[in-house]
Amino acid sequence: MTDAPLPVVLVVAAALVDVDGRVLIAKRPEGKALAGLWEFPGGKVEPGERPEAALIRELNEELGIDVQEACLAPFVFASHAYESFHLLMPLYLCRRWSGLVVAREHAALAWVRPNALTDYPMPPADAPLVAWLRDLL
Ligand code: 9L3
Numbered sequence: 001m002t003d004a005p006l007p008v009v010l011v012v013a014a015a016l017v018d019v020d021g022r023v024l025i026a027k028r029p030e031g032k033a034l035a036g037l038w039e040f041p042g043g044k045v046e047p048g049e050r051p052e053a054a055l056i057r058e059l060n061e062e063l064g065i066d067v068q069e070a071c072l073a074p075f076v077f078a079s080h081a082y083e084s085f086h087l088l089m090p091l092y093l094c095r096r097w098s099g100l101v102v103a104r105e106h107a108a109l110a111w112v113r114p115n116a117l118t119d120y121p122m123p124p125a126d127a128p129l130v131a132w133l134r135d136l137l
């Protein structure tokens with residue numbers, strides 16, 4: 001153990017909500033950190049990238065959809081100390097997109113009622129966001 005400060009890594013994630021009020025979660029694939037856990041899709045903000053642009057890019061890469069920036073609103077932040085970095089992750093609510101959602105990088109996708117999200121094992125950063133999401137929806 002060291003007392004050296006952990007680098008802060010900014011990751012952006014989305015709660016896509018469909019017309020029936022179900023939320024999209026995605027299963028992390030084998031070979032990646034936290035494999036098998038169900039996350040809100042998203043990823044790292046590259047140096048110099050605007051967070052919203054990063055999220056639009058990640059949602060296109062991971063799910064094949066196009067999202068307009070005006071349709072994205074951050075509503076809660078996750079803050080979690082992993083072993084080698086501190087993750088800071090705003091979760092953006094997104095109710096409108098174009099294109100069909102497909103799993104390009106994840107092992108599986110699930111559309112889940114807010115009350116059932118706790119049935120899915122999530123990374124430690126994502127799990128506390130579920131209560132906020134349930135209150136909001
Ligand atoms: N992470 C946690 N919850 C999420 C996302 C999108 C990411 N909802 C964590 C997992 C990795 C790091 O952030 O440790 C970077 O994510 P990725 O680039 O591996 O998707």
Ligand code: MG
Pocket residue numbers: 041042043044058062
């Ligand atoms: Mg990702």
